[in-house]
Amino acid sequence: MxxxxxxxxxxxxxxxxxxxxxxxxxxxxxxxxxxxxxxxxxxxxxxxxxxxxxxxxxxxxxxxxxxxxxxxxxxxxxxxxxxxxxxxxxxxxxxxxxxxxxxxxxxxxxxxxxxxxxxxxxxxxxxxxxxxxxxxxTEVQIKMIPILVLEDLTYFPGAEQQRLKELQPYFSYPLAFKKLSELNLDMDQLSRLRTDKTQTILLYRDSATMQGTTISAVSAYTNVPNRVLVLGPVPIFNWLPFKVFAGITLFSLFLLIMGVYFLILPLERKIGKVRKALNRVRKGSLDTRVTIEGSDEVANLGISFNMMTDHIQRLIEAQQELTRAVSHELRTPVARVRFGMEMLTDTDDYDARISQMEMIDKDIEELNKLIDEIMTYAKLEQGTPSLHFENVVIKDVLQQVIGEFDRIKKDKIISSQLPAQDITAEAEYRYLHRVVQNFVGNALRYCNSTVRVSGGIEDGFAYVCVEDDGAGIPEKDRAKVFEAFARLDDSRTRASGGYGLGLSIVSRIAYWFGGRVEVDQSPLLGGARFTMTWPIRQSSKQTMHPQKKVVTSE
Structure with a gap:
């Protein structure tokens, strides 16, 4: 259905x-x-x-x-x-x-x-x-009709023609005296009429005209010399004559045309709404949306149109926000580079020059990192990235990220509860690595002492989860952290690290994985808990739903 x-x-x-x-x-x-x-x-x-x-x-x-x-x-x-x-x-x-x-x-x-x-x-x-x-x-009854007419004519001797005219209004077929030569009779029929004056013959005519098949009755009449009484041609009843057939056909075609029109009318109306919406979008009204009716292909087209306009509007807003944020983010390292260059020109001390050049090099490296972040975010935000999905061992990704942060975690503790080695899911390895790396980096930055890393599969969905024992994120700000350049502490300095793009990149990676990312309070550590879930098979069209954070194995 x-x-x-x-x-x-x-x-x-x-x-x-x-x-x-x-x-x-x-x-x-x-x-x-x-x-x-x-x-x-x-x-x-x-x-x-x-x-x-x-x-x-x-x-x-x-x-x-x-x-x-x-x-x-x-x-x-x-x-x-x-x-x-x-x-x-x-x-x-x-x-x-x-x-x-x-x-x-x-x-x-x-x-x-x-x-x-x-x-x-x-x-x-x-x-x-x-x-x-x-x-x-029967044929006998048909042959008796002209005999009855002839008997009536016997009461009008000499006025037979006039009597036929008086009788004609009561007959739907012609009554007339005709010469034998006018009837195109064969020899047998002529012989029967001439030898037996009481004889009646029937003439059948099958015509391709609208009159169709007809019967004529011919009887001899002695009172009118060289004449015979002809009744007919009498048309045989046609159950489907041309006029009726043509009328019914035209009427049926009219009903079919009207029926097809009313069948197509809802489709035409829906397509018309989409066309009008496209015209409004073309004129710049990006807030235009199509009202969805039903669940057919046109309704899917309307849904796609609304998703497209949402995406376009979001891209434009993101582009504007990106332009403002990038201009702000670039000012600080550029200003420091400029200050460092001025300091180089104002000092002759070799050690001071070396120190200043190292600071300039760090600022340039910071600019490169910022540009890389911006390029990654733009690639994920403004179009479908080139993703190469493969079966990834979730445990390997988590262990690699934990190993990378072991060298720089200082006095922080990274605990883990990892899935078995055979637990795999379809993903792009480098993007999944980027997600876990971002989660762990943020957790180390804001935790008090402990970070916990876990992952696995639950109900057909894979997940990675990072928790910390820090202050956590207020519920009203949890959606904001995934926006580009969002910084809850409003800090733009290197002391807090990053540029506010990390979690927005994670959000886009989750989107292109067909999954989602969310943040809530850790039930074990009390701080923030970041989780990304996605289908273990990218070809399957699965509906995302809240996942229990259950670890499959140690």
Whole structure:
């Protein structure tokens, strides 16, 4: 789950998959709703003309019994159930009632049974409706449609064309008399029409146009010479016509575009914040920070940006502080060198000259040391130093530093509690040596009599620790000692030693080791206790946490 939250690709990809699925489901539902209404309209259009013709012919029958007999005959031929139903048995909506009054048919389709009930109004029958029940549409029924139309035309001799015009509004497909030569019939079809005047033939046309597949019914009519009655072409219902397909496709594309836009919008907004912050930083507003939202790559970019601006701001502040501090630190030895040079010019005593030159040489050596400290601090502060990590035996580093200070510790005592020889950790040897050297040097400078050195590994982290029995460091000043040129006693003389850069260098070494340095009160000696901890493996991304100062072995 955390990977999903952190990966923009996975989130957008999963969002797109869900979006496509939702759009597909929505498009399917829309097609079904549209086709339900289209199918209902198609059924009514197909039934409208036939029902009207049957109702017209029934209304012309002289008696009610003859009407029923005629319906029975047609029912047998059509293989359909045709009858009268009382109007009181049918609950009509307002739309259905209006259609019946306009002599149009209504269709009620039961999808579960695949049965359609067709109702039409018969003139002269105020209490009943004509009812037809259709469960399937056969070729016989299709062929009977033009026969029914022809029977209606027999009541209008000589006015057949006019009658077709009157019937046309009730048919959704053309009704017309045409010449045989206009129909492009084959020899078999022509023969059947000429030999059997009651014959009806069906013409199927499969077109690549929007009209699609159509059926035309052709019947001979003896009352109109050299003419045949043509019903159609009647389009076959297309569940996915081009207009519906194009509309649904465009609508789906629109939804996908909007969905993708809203998927990308949060990412665009986050990147926009970073871009605006970069512009403000470019104009000099180094205190600009990006508000972090979430935990994805853009959030990591924002964190990196904030870390970068923090680092830049700190570098600039450090550079300014370094410039001020260096100028102050250089004045004293330079002034002494200048004074020594003046003394050389003012005395002819050989011994005095030698003594003065030795003092000048010490001042120059002090300048060299100061420059080395400044260069080391600048290298660690202003960029990633070139570090060569290797497995370092912690005991060897501690013993080497203790041996170096044995010659100059005077009456001070350096005790140790060292780890075993096989305890190692990844580190840069010279920088780790510099850390321990600085710790021990400071401890000897400020202790009363005893300094204690220890080191080891605890919970996957290595540490080195130096304690003393001096006055210690007040809690409010403990963070200050790691700042460049910080001197709690405000002394800048050689009597206190150093230049205030040692612990700041240690702090930067701990940072580049992926660890940290801290100072507190020694529980054993009562003075200051300096500790640096860092991961024993530099490749592992471990989170620093407070370490217990436990020595692994003597």
């Amino acid at each position: 955390s990977t999903f939250k952190q990966s923009i690709f996975l989130r957008i990809y999963a969002g797109l998959v869900c979006l496509v699925a939702l759009v597909a489901i929505l498009a399917y539902i829309i097609v079904q709703v549209i086709n339900y209404q289209r199918a209902q309209d198609y059924r009514e259009q197909m039934a409208d003309g036939v029902a009207h013709v049957i109702a017209e012919v029934v209304a012309r029958q002289p008696t009610v019994q003859s009407q029923k007999d005629w319906l029975a005959d047609v029912s047998r031929v059509l293989e359909l159930d045709l009858n009268f139903v009382p109007r009181t048995e049918i609950n009509l909506s307002r739309t259905e009632r209006n259609r019946l009054q306009d002599h149009h048919a209504i269709v009620r389709y039961d999808a579960s049974k695949a049965i359609g009930d067709i109702y039409a109004q018969v003139d002269g029958q105020p209490n009943v409706y004509l009812h037809m029940q259709v469960d399937k549409l």
